[in-house]
Amino acid sequence: MKTTWKSLLKVGWSFILIAAMLFALTGCSLPDEKVVRIYNWGDYIDETVINQFEEETGYTVIDSLFETNEQMYTDIVNGGGKYDVLFPSDYMIERMISEDLLAEINFENVPNYSYIDDEYKNLSYDPENKYSIPYMWGTMGILYNTTMVSEPPTSWTALFDEQYDSSIFMLNSARDSIGITLMMLGYDLNSVDEAELEEAKQALIEQSDLVLGYMVDDYKGKMIAGEAALALAWQGDAVFCISENEDLAYVIPKEGSNIFVDALCIPKNCPNKEGAEAFINFLCRPDIAAKNAYYIGYSSPSTEAREVMETLDEESAGSGSDPIAYPDITQYELYFFSSLGDKNKIYDRIWNEVLNSQQS
Numbered sequence: 001m002k003t004t005w006k007s008l009l010k011v012g013w014s015f016i017l018i019a020a021m022l023f024a025l026t027g028c029s030l031p032d033e034k035v036v037r038i039y040n041w042g043d044y045i046d047e048t049v050i051n052q053f054e055e056e057t058g059y060t061v062i063d064s065l066f067e068t069n070e071q072m073y074t075d076i077v078n079g080g081g082k083y084d085v086l087f088p089s090d091y092m093i094e095r096m097i098s099e100d101l102l103a104e105i106n107f108e109n110v111p112n113y114s115y116i117d118d119e120y121k122n123l124s125y126d127p128e129n130k131y132s133i134p135y136m137w138g139t140m141g142i143l144y145n146t147t148m149v150s151e152p153p154t155s156w157t158a159l160f161d162e163q164y165d166s167s168i169f170m171l172n173s174a175r176d177s178i179g180i181t182l183m184m185l186g187y188d189l190n191s192v193d194e195a196e197l198e199e200a201k202q203a204l205i206e207q208s209d210l211v212l213g214y215m216v217d218d219y220k221g222k223m224i225a226g227e228a229a230l231a232l233a234w235q236g237d238a239v240f241c242i243s244e245n246e247d248l249a250y251v252i253p254k255e256g257s258n259i260f261v262d263a264l265c266i267p268k269n270c271p272n273k274e275g276a277e278a279f280i281n282f283l284c285r286p287d288i289a290a291k292n293a294y295y296i297g298y299s300s301p302s303t304e305a306r307e308v309m310e311t312l313d314e315e316s317a318g319s320g321s322d323p324i325a326y327p328d329i330t331q332y333e334l335y336f337f338s339s340l341g342d343k344n345k346i347y348d349r350i351w352n353e354v355l356n357s358q359q360s
Contacts (some may be wrong), residue, residue: 004275021091036275037062039072039083041262042217046295053282059275067216068173076267084276086265091175091337093132095124098339102131103266109277112284120261120301124336131165133264133280136236136298139259139327139334140176141252143233143241151336156253159230160207168207169222169231172214174351175337176258177204180232183255189335192343201350208358216234223248239325243297250324256333261301299325
């Protein structure tokens with residue numbers, strides 16, 4: 001969902017790096033109350049939004065990146081950095097709430113929360129909406145090259161089909177890759193049954209000979225370049241890839257899939273809670289949410305933002321009703337990932353065995 005290459009090319013990063021170097025050389029730093037430190041997925045915010053927030057409020061935003069929820073979680077638990085705003089996914093929010101890692105949000109400081117649609121409130125991972133505010137949502141499916149597949153895929157089995165040997169990209173993500181395999185086998189994507197997980201592991205090990213690569217970000221550029229026929233993909237990535245290569249298409253398989261919400265949270269040890277809530281409130285503003293959704297390719301939980309997207313400019317006309325970004329979710333079997341607690345280590349072990357099987 002989530003790539004880094006565009007953001008790294010932006011001129012704004014140069015100024016941030018130069019400023020950081022100057023502060024390091026002079027021994028100076030900005031006071032905490034003037035800085036908002038965010039920990040985000042790569043390329044998951046329009047940098048003009050950051051610039052606009054800084055201009056309107058006087059804050060300076062420092063943006064650090066993570067590739068997976070698990071990496072972000074480990075950094076927070078191990079004190080790898082003090083951040084003000086996090087962008088975790090639903091199941092990780094549930095886990096962090098249970099471990100008392102998140103601060104309650106003062107909604108009096110986030111009046112733009114009113115623009116979030118009711119269907120994205122009080123969800124299972126944060127039933128009382130104390131700790132999170134939805135940022136984007138999406139689905140997981142198969143991104144495929146219509147010129148390289150024999151027929152449009154309808155099942156997860158397409159990612160395990162020998163005719164696509166060395167032409168498949170899988171996400172280097174235990175929850176996603178194991179989850180879709182469980183669904184292909186007819187099991188719950190949150191299963192912790194050891195026999196079912198062993199069966200999924202064996203299927204993934206057998207598939208590993210067909211896999212061209214396990215990636216998080218890089219597969220998008222490769223799919224755009226026509227280097228593979230199929231990829232396990234997050235829907236926002238698919239929207240971006242299809243915009244760059246008209247031969248690509250996206251499908252949610254018949255067995256069902258994951259629907260996810262990435263939300264805005266404040267870690268318990270944040271240095272600047274007031275700045276964090278100001279930033280979150282800014283991101284919930286319909287014009288800002290529209291900018292981000294259009295730039296990222298993921299789906300906004302705000303109807304008002306979607307309406308703004310329709311009027312941004314000629315190029316983006318209709319982007320707020322894109323059938324990939326905004327599918328009729330009643331047509332599919334879609335499920336949230338749930339926190340696995342201590343069972344996470346089983347998924348980690350299985351995924352390491354799968355990755356090692358390809359290397360051996």
